Amino acid sequence: MGQPLSDPAERLWKFVRGDTPTVEFEQWVYDTPTLEQLFGPDMYLELISLDYRDPMETVRLPDRLRSWLDEHVPRDCECITWQDKEKNPEGYETANLGADFTILKSRTPWLDLIQCLHCGSHWYLATDTVDADYYLLRLTEEQVAAILDRDEWPKQFDDLEHVWPPPGWFAHDDCRDLDDWQEKHGRPEE
Numbered sequence: 001m002g003q004p005l006s007d008p009a010e011r012l013w014k015f016v017r018g019d020t021p022t023v024e025f026e027q028w029v030y031d032t033p034t035l036e037q038l039f040g041p042d043m044y045l046e047l048i049s050l051d052y053r054d055p056m057e058t059v060r061l062p063d064r065l066r067s068w069l070d071e072h073v074p075r076d077c078e079c080i081t082w083q084d085k086e087k088n089p090e091g092y093e094t095a096n097l098g099a100d101f102t103i104l105k106s107r108t109p110w111l112d113l114i115q116c117l118h119c120g121s122h123w124y125l126a127t128d129t130v131d132a133d134y135y136l137l138r139l140t141e142e143q144v145a146a147i148l149d150r151d152e153w154p155k156q157f158d159d160l161e162h163v164w165p166p167p168g169w170f171a172h173d174d175c176r177d178l179d180d181w182q183e184k185h186g187r188p189e190e
């Protein structure tokens with residue numbers, strides 16, 4: 001809301017991945033006549049004449065748009081396709097997490113602020129080594145600034161059991177406690 005429509009592809013992906021409600025997407029389609037240029041007359045007509053109240057008509061729309069995007073707007077990374085809140089089993093889509101992202105700051109050995117090396121998006125990553133899951137939360141500029149400047153992290157993963165070192169764990173890493181660990185490991189070497 002109130003955001004510049006600088007990148008229609010970003011808006012389309014947001015809907016395709018399930019982060020924009022259908023009514024909001026419908027309104028954006030009606031409010032954005034420049035989409036006719038982007039899509040061409042046939043696809044544009046299809047979009048503005050769709051009955052967005054009819055689930056039978058809208059059910060295939062995300063797949064249809066995804067195919068269109070894949071064909072017409074080349075993307076550099078997978079992360080634009082991920083939901084704002086995503087849980088991925090390790091080894092699935094995020095298998096290359098290490099190669100495609102850089103760690104900007106760590107809260108615990110298993111909670112990191114990361115940035116996509118391709119599109120620049122910021123994510124809050126929780127690595128559950130016990131259940132072998134990745135949890136990802138897409139971050140806003142404000143959230144990133146709060147983490148970097150004031151060490152204020154979103155509460156999203158506060159209750160995840162396996163991403164907080166148990167007491168006693170730190171001794172193995174030559175640290176006294178979490179504060180000490182963050183001091184030593186929280187930020188990668190410049």
Ligand SMILES: [Zn+2]
Nearest residue numbers: 077079116119
């Ligand atoms: Zn990306």
